[in-house]
Amino acid sequence: MVALEDLKQEAKNVLEGGTVKYIIGYKKPAVGFMAVPAFFHKPEDLDALVWDPTCVHNLVLFLKDEKKKKLGQKEPDERPVGIVVKGCDSRAVNVLLQENYIDRENVYILGVSCGKTGMVDLKKVRKYFKGKIISQIDFNENESFTVTTTEGKVEVPAADIFAVRCTECITASPVIHDVLLGGDSVRTPENPFGSLEEMESKSQGQKWDFWQEQLTKCIRCYACRSICPMCYCDECVVDTINFAVYPDTPAEEKAQKIKWVEKSPTTSENFIYHMVRAIHLAGRCVDCAECERACPMDIPLRFLNKKLEKESKKLFDYDVGYDTEIPSLISSFRDEDPEDFIR
Amino acid sequence: MEKILTKKALPQWLIKLNAYQIYAPVKKENHWSYEALDKPESIRLDHLNTIQSPKMIIFPQREVFFEFHNAEGNTLVMKEPASESSATVIFGVRPCDAAGVTHQDKVFDGHFKDLYYWKRRNQTILVGLACNTPPSPHCFCLSVGGSPHSTAGFDILMTELEDSYYVESFSKKGDTLISLAGDIFSTPKENDKKDKEKAHSDSEKKLKRHIKDLETVPPKLKDMFDSPLWEEESLSCIQCGICTYLCPTCHCFDINDEKDSSSPLSGKRVRTWDNCQFPDFTMHSSGHNPRPDRASRLRQRIMHKFNYFVTNYKAYQCTGCGRCIDKCPVGIDIIEVLEKVRDYGK
């Protein structure tokens, strides 16, 4: 288990010494119990740093902002950014390294292990503790959490309130790090794709009906795209205008821009958007499931990404985010590929 | 008009309203949402805050203005779609959401009346439910000029008593709804009135969140355009559309021509919601973007709601529903931001 004091000390060491520019971590919110992302610029601010099972966010997302900010600066501060990273998040760092989006010296990774459990799922917590006011959730040494409510502390079996993705996780401690807190945690879940089974057993028609219903709810807020550390394109096909427009771009060129997806949140446009999103994440999604957590409309987006992760494994024996030296799945091919069309 | 309706009789009332399209909160696996109610007996009014407010019905996210196509001889034919709106009753509306409708009314009225909006709005009857307990942990209506039993915007407000609802009507439309099922309502007794008043005053005490001295914020904002606060508070914002799309008062929209075919030309002119948190919201065709970053977009959200709207309409453009706080994926809390504005430089 990670001792919070150790994490704070490690963070303080690098921030005080000036090894890092600032640190991206978690703090408690003003009201409520789910941690929120926080940016620590001064060592004394780090008193507010927290690490508990509500630290759900994949902070690697903020490396996108950092990169964009640096691009706009004439003489950027080249020191790395310190970042608190879980097992799943660490694989996101690896994908960004593999794709040459960031360099290893851009990040100082404070790795934290989830030990025997993982992150809670807020929806499950709300159901479990209906109406009770929760102030804190903590890790335990065993497979449970301690939840503090106004009525006192209770121990809850992890299985009752933790995120489905955590039950299927095989790397509960970071695979890349500068310091590792809480030690290694290797897991061997019985069936790492078990949550897909029910969906896979449905008929084509049932699947169609299911997604029709789900994706019709989508309001195209793009939270699922914006929260994803892998969605870093400067320009996304769903944006209504083109960012590569300059004062001297001729009108004809602007007019000829193809509109791939209409702004209308109709079922068919929503399908296109979600297909684009899913395909662009095949072999890149690390299953942090942030898209599904962020979705305000309760759309089970993780199914799509998990299914493509499974396909990548089955067809190409490709594991996402472990090896930064191999070419990335969707930008490479092999001469010995069994499929004809690719040669 | 003031009446009593027993809880058991509620479905019977709805049956009598079969000439109307009825929307009511429906329980889903993890949330509540407004849906067209097809079985009156399935109505439940123990709902928490619905994900979307009734804005989605009165000012839908997508609306077709007209269809067009190129006919023979290269003439452009335009046609309005058959009207899909009919007399509508929305049940169980929370006071903050009805206040949201009154704010939308202000925007779509005035110098340019938005005919599309008013066509739906004039056909909509709002039947509210007072919040005896706050439907969200982040409710703060009392701080922004509302209350858990505010009647603003309502045709009817119902207050839950032990086995019945205290039903008050404030408009002709409301009176009509009641008279359609006249015999199932009874006249309130003195103690019913007392119970209702007690429920109302108790409900105010149950609100967990407040902003003190909010009235000092609008004048202060006038001098905070260039404040570093916006950058500090927006660091984790991912610029999604959640806080604005779900807000009952946000009303920005975009109009696009959606082509079905280029040759022969055919398509639709469509209005959809738009929102100030998207990076392309203020992008000019020259490539210049006057709101180029997160900070300027958060500033816009706060400035519009607590400065410009206050100047233009003498009200906060926020009804304290708490949706933007509850649903923001990175925990940006509008109350916290407002408190920081209030205390800035102190």
Ligand code: SF4
């Ligand atoms: S987060 Fe949900 S509602 Fe928003 S665009 Fe994604 S799927 Fe649609």
Ligand code: SF4
């Ligand atoms: S404040 Fe939250 S909900 Fe609003 S745009 Fe930013 S991340 Fe999205």
Ligand code: SF4
């Ligand atoms: S600003 Fe937030 S709290 Fe206020 S009305 Fe809009 S969604 Fe509700």
